[in-house]
Amino acid sequence: MDYNCRANFDADKKAWRVAISGEIDIYNSQTLKDSLGKLIAEHAVDIYLDCEKLEYIDSTGLGALVAMLKKVRQFGGNFHLVNVKASILKIFKITDLDKVFVIEGEAHE
Amino acid sequence: MNNDNKVAGEVIELALPVNPAYVSAARLTASSIANRMNFDIEEIEDIKAAVSEACTFIIRKSGRNDVPGKFSIVFSLDNEDLKIRLLSEVISGEQQAEDNDFGLMMIKALMDDVVISDTLEGAIQIDMKKVKKVLIGF
Numbered sequence: 001m002d003y004n005c006r007a008n009f010d011a012d013k014k015a016w017r018v019a020i021s022g023e024i025d026i027y028n029s030q031t032l033k034d035s036l037g038k039l040i041a042e043h044a045v046d047i048y049l050d051c052e053k054l055e056y057i058d059s060t061g062l063g064a065l066v067a068m069l070k071k072v073r074q075f076g077g078n079f080h081l082v083n084v085k086a087s088i089l090k091i092f093k094i095t096d097l098d099k100v101f102v103i104e105g106e107a108h109e
Numbered sequence: 110m111n112n113d114n115k116v117a118g119e120v121i122e123l124a125l126p127v128n129p130a131y132v133s134a135a136r137l138t139a140s141s142i143a144n145r146m147n148f149d150i151e152e153i154e155d156i157k158a159a160v161s162e163a164c165t166f167i168i169r170k171s172g173r174n175d176v177p178g179k180f181s182i183v184f185s186l187d188n189e190d191l192k193i194r195l196l197s198e199v200i201s202g203e204q205q206a207e208d209n210d211f212g213l214m215m216i217k218a219l220m221d222d223v224v225i226s227d228t229l230e231g232a233i234q235i236d237m238k239k240v241k242k243v244l245i246g247f
Binding site for chain 1: 129130132133136151154157158161162165168169211212214215218219
């Protein structure tokens with residue numbers, strides 16, 4: 001299973017709303033990083049990543065998100081993760097990344 | 110119906126190319142085996158993630174070889190636990206000090222016994238085990 005990423009710019013909230021689905025691993029994590037990087041280059045604003053349909057993310061995917069978090073932080077922004085599945089939230093907790101990302105709402109599996 | 114006694118003692122071997130495209134195949138296999146062994150949903154996710162991270166670890170290290178090769182994953186099924194061994198080919202060249210910290214952190218947190226070692230020949234071996242939770246009834 002690969003992944004899909006749809007992004008919309010919310011002009012009212014001045015934020016990127018990105019819906020991600022599928023699985024992120026070593027095969028496609030660089031692609032995700034590049035895609036998110038392009039969004040930030042276009043508009044340096046907060047990112048809201050809707051993870052409701054994200055089935056799996058590995059350590060390389062986490063690394064990609066951390067790299068984007070650092071970019072967003074450079075201009076004082078935040079990286080929000082929304083509707084994260086319990087199995088994925090567990091990975092964020094194991095790596096202590098639940099302390100650096102803003103995690104809002106949990107998806108029901 | 111408890112089918113544990115039908116899987117105990119069985120060994121499943123997977124040989125994969127050192128290619129990120131097939132890590133998902135390892136996840137699917139691990140998931141399928143763990144499900145057959147009646148691990149619960151959370152344990153199946155743990156095993157799937159740990160196998161994926163172990164594959165990623167080996168692929169990253171093996172990528173330094175001039176010629177991409179293969180690595181193996183051996184699943185040994187027992188009544189009480191699942192043992193998994195990954196073995197790379199010989200890794201040539203100097204080992205870089207930097208490792209995928211998140212990946213190793215995840216493997217060690219998700220599995221019950223984890224040993225990562227270099228073989229005498231210079232290959233990487235990852236041994237890990239997942240023990241079934243004991244359900245205590247009243």
